Amino acid sequence: MKYNITRRDFLNGMAIATGTGLLTPAELFAQTSTGVQQVVYPPTLTGIRGNHAGSFETMHALAWGGQKPDRHHKLDEHYDMVIVGAGVSGLAAAWFYQKTMGPDAKILLLDNHDDFGGHAKRNEFHHRGRTLLGIGGSINVDTPSDWGEIAKGLLDDLGVDLEAMKANSDEVALLNTTAENLLAFPGQEGKEGHAGHVKIRAKWSQLMLGEGDYKSAVRALPLPAPEQDKLIELFSGDRDYLDDLPQSEKQTYIESVSYAQFLTERVGLAVDTIAIFYPVPKLMFGPAGLRVSVMEAFYLGCPGMQGMDWLSDLTSAILGGLKAGSKSLYFPDGNASLARLLVHKLIPAAAPDTIGFDDIAASRFDYGALDQKTHSVRLRLNSTVVGLREIGEDVVTVDYVRDGKAVSVSGDHCVLACYNGAIPYLCPQLPESQKEALRYGVKVPLVMTNVLIDNGHAYSKLGGGQVTCPNDPYVVVTTAPATTTGGHQPPRGPDDPMVIHMLGVPSVTSTGSETSHDLLKQARHNVYATTFNTYEQQVREQLQGLLGEHGFNHKTDIKAITVNRWPHGYAYEYMSLDDPKWPKGQAPHELGRAQFGRISIANSDSEALAYLDAAIDAGWRAVAEQLAYTQRQG
Numbered sequence: 001m002k003y004n005i006t007r008r009d010f011l012n013g014m015a016i017a018t019g020t021g022l023l024t025p026a027e028l029f030a031q032t033s034t035g036v037q038q039v040v041y042p043p044t045l046t047g048i049r050g051n052h053a054g055s056f057e058t059m060h061a062l063a064w065g066g067q068k069p070d071r072h073h074k075l076d077e078h079y080d081m082v083i084v085g086a087g088v089s090g091l092a093a094a095w096f097y098q099k100t101m102g103p104d105a106k107i108l109l110l111d112n113h114d115d116f117g118g119h120a121k122r123n124e125f126h127h128r129g130r131t132l133l134g135i136g137g138s139i140n141v142d143t144p145s146d147w148g149e150i151a152k153g154l155l156d157d158l159g160v161d162l163e164a165m166k167a168n169s170d171e172v173a174l175l176n177t178t179a180e181n182l183l184a185f186p187g188q189e190g191k192e193g194h195a196g197h198v199k200i201r202a203k204w205s206q207l208m209l210g211e212g213d214y215k216s217a218v219r220a221l222p223l224p225a226p227e228q229d230k231l232i233e234l235f236s237g238d239r240d241y242l243d244d245l246p247q248s249e250k251q252t253y254i255e256s257v258s259y260a261q262f263l264t265e266r267v268g269l270a271v272d273t274i275a276i277f278y279p280v281p282k283l284m285f286g287p288a289g290l291r292v293s294v295m296e297a298f299y300l301g302c303p304g305m306q307g308m309d310w311l312s313d314l315t316s317a318i319l320g321g322l323k324a325g326s327k328s329l330y331f332p333d334g335n336a337s338l339a340r341l342l343v344h345k346l347i348p349a350a351a352p353d354t355i356g357f358d359d360i361a362a363s364r365f366d367y368g369a370l371d372q373k374t375h376s377v378r379l380r381l382n383s384t385v386v387g388l389r390e391i392g393e394d395v396v397t398v399d400y401v402r403d404g405k406a407v408s409v410s411g412d413h414c415v416l417a418c419y420n421g422a423i424p425y426l427c428p429q430l431p432e433s434q435k436e437a438l439r440y441g442v443k444v445p446l447v448m449t450n451v452l453i454d455n456g457h458a459y460s461k462l463g464g465g466q467v468t469c470p471n472d473p474y475v476v477v478t479t480a481p482a483t484t485t486g487g488h489q490p491p492r493g494p495d496d497p498m499v500i501h502m503l504g505v506p507s508v509t510s511t512g513s514e515t516s517h518d519l520l521k522q523a524r525h526n527v528y529a530t531t532f533n534t535y536e537q538q539v540r541e542q543l544q545g546l547l548g549e550h551g552f553n554h555k556t557d558i559k560a561i562t563v564n565r566w567p568h569g570y571a572y573e574y575m576s577l578d579d580p581k582w583p584k585g586q587a588p589h590e591l592g593r594a595q596f597g598r599i600s601i602a603n604s605d606s607e608a609l610a611y612l613d614a615a616i617d618a619g620w621r622a623v624a625e626q627l628a629y630t631q632r633q634g
């Protein structure tokens with residue numbers, strides 16, 4: 001099949017396909033130079049984004065083959081602070097450092113991608129005179145009311161008006177627990193060989209806990225009657241599936257047994273049926289969602305607890321939360337707007353006409369202004385750091401590869417706001433125990449795809465809202481947030497073009513014996529090895545299956561596809577089946593983030609929390625460590 005979609009995945013998976021180990025360093029670094037896309041405005045690029053071609057090959061050569069350039073040309077550049085990683089954590093660290101040290105503090109940010117923001121990635125489309133935005137990675141400002149003072153303070157510094165964000169959004173469909181949404185299963189024969197979907201609209205998250213007419217909803221599911229009977233019993237809360245256990249063993253059971261085992265052994269459901277409970281665990285833990293314990297599943301709102309009297313407080317709390325709805329807030333391009341606000345603060349010339357919060361989503365950044373020697377803060381993209389070391393007690397040297405050239409800069413201080421797993425390769429001089437701790441967590445791979453659609457007629461006939469697809473490549477299909485925050489103009493109605501947002505959890509083969517770490521590594525490999533053609537095929541089939549009966553024709557209606565693949569996605573969060581309970585201060589992320597002289601470690605990995613506020617808090621901690629170091633040095 002051939003479609004009129006720009007493809008920019010010409011190097012997709014190249015390092016894997018050729019095997020970096022077979023190349024000499026000279027060949028390899030020459031090769032990566034071709035992967036650097038010299039572009040003016042990265043947010044509008046389509047095809048494979050996220051961890052795009054050109055961003056990962058240098059680091060893989062180092063991590064997999066121990067290859068790095070023999071020599072680095074020393075640039076005549078010295079900074080007060082060098083920050084590795086221009087995601088939210090690195091950008092926040094830059095802001096905290098500048099805020100403390102003043103506007104003249106010289107800061108360099110280095111990032112291996114062609115855009116800033118890390119996971120906070122913006123996708124931008126232009127079609128029929130409209131600008132459309134998509135969330136390329138990090139989605140929402142999650143429950144900011146619960147944040148600590150540092151992260152809340154940063155929102156204040158950036159002028160983020162949380163009340164306005166609340167008021168500017170229609171009900172956002174994503175993970176909306178108060179609205180009805182569709183549960184969809186491939187099955188019906190559709191047009192031109194695309195499987196149609198059976199779709200049942202209901203308030204599923206509440207029904208599953210026994211609220212509302214769950215019987216009718218379950219009877220509509222394409223499942224054999226005996227399976228439906230068991231689901232109805234499960235949702236009803238009439239049965240305590242652990243009633244044969246003494247009370248003392250019940251708690252141990254829910255913490256040490258997988259939810260899948262509970263559902264198959266205790267509830268008696270078939271393996272195929274239980275897929276309907278895994279969309280939320282997978283969105284929270286990626287492919288490791290298959291390894292949630294009974295307790296973790298209950299906390300995520302999965303059914304089973306409502307028949308257990310001793311968990312009645314938990315059941316009420318979860319149900320109350322589902323009925324109250326989410327307190328999360330959205331920019332139209334997800335948390336990319338926050339990254340943009342930070343860059344605007346740090347390098348005003350990159351967005352000279354931008355006021356701030358009120359127009360951040362609508363503004364166009366000048367990427368040519370990010371790295372100017374006349375500015376105190378410089379942000380250098382397409383730059384993969386391959387090593388850093390303290391020289392004497394006074395200075396840190398940072399080696400990186402950019403456009404095939406190996407160069408180095410120096411700084412008084414360095415913050416590593418990259419991935420924990422990369423740090424042992426960058427700093428081989430760290431103590432072995434610290435390197436081991438840094439390697440412990442496996443980042444959670446995910447795929448976030450935005451599809452530009454010519455008009456919204458088919459989606460509005462579907463009824464709008466979120467579609468949950470337990471058995472499809474994309475677990476959730478929804479619309480980009482319809483919010484005017486940041487000056488964005490969302491589609492005015494179905495005649496306007498729209499963006500469909502699809503959340504994919506990479507598939508893994510599980511025999512049941514793999515740990516969450518095993519599953520995540522397997523999924524990471526799958527994400528790198530999957531080509532754009534395959535992703536495109538999946539998108540077309542799934543959307544045709546969902547929307548075909550409403551007049552959608554993927555060949556003419558799809559105008560662009562942007563696949564943001566995140567092989568190194570969420571920070572690893574500990575799971576009760578596979579991770580010990582460490583004493584306070586002894587968990588791997590706590591041991592791994594120990595300061596090393598003039599080098600401190602930020603990034604959400606260092607907090608073992610895959611959230612914006614964790615990334616911000618980590619940025620502050622790392623800066624505070626370095627400020628204290630300077631004071632100690634006198």
Ligand SMILES: Cc1cc2nc3c(=O)[nH]c(=O)nc-3n(C[C@H](O)[C@H](O)[C@H](O)COP(=O)(O)OP(=O)(O)OC[C@H]3O[C@@H](n4cnc5c(N)ncnc54)[C@H](O)[C@@H]3O)c2cc1C
Binds near residue numbers: 110118137568615
């Ligand atoms: C798909 C997805 C959805 C998410 N949704 C949410 C959400 O809704 N709400 C929420 O709060 N959080 C969400 N998160 C979690 C998100 O990770 C954090 O909120 C936050 O954005 C992490 O920021 P960070 O700076 O710590 O890491 P990152 O964003 O990963 O930034 C680190 C940067 O360092 C770069 N880097 C790594 N190695 C090197 C090197 N050697 N040289 C140079 N640069 C390097 C990386 O490529 C990256 O650009 C989501 C994450 C993903 C992947």
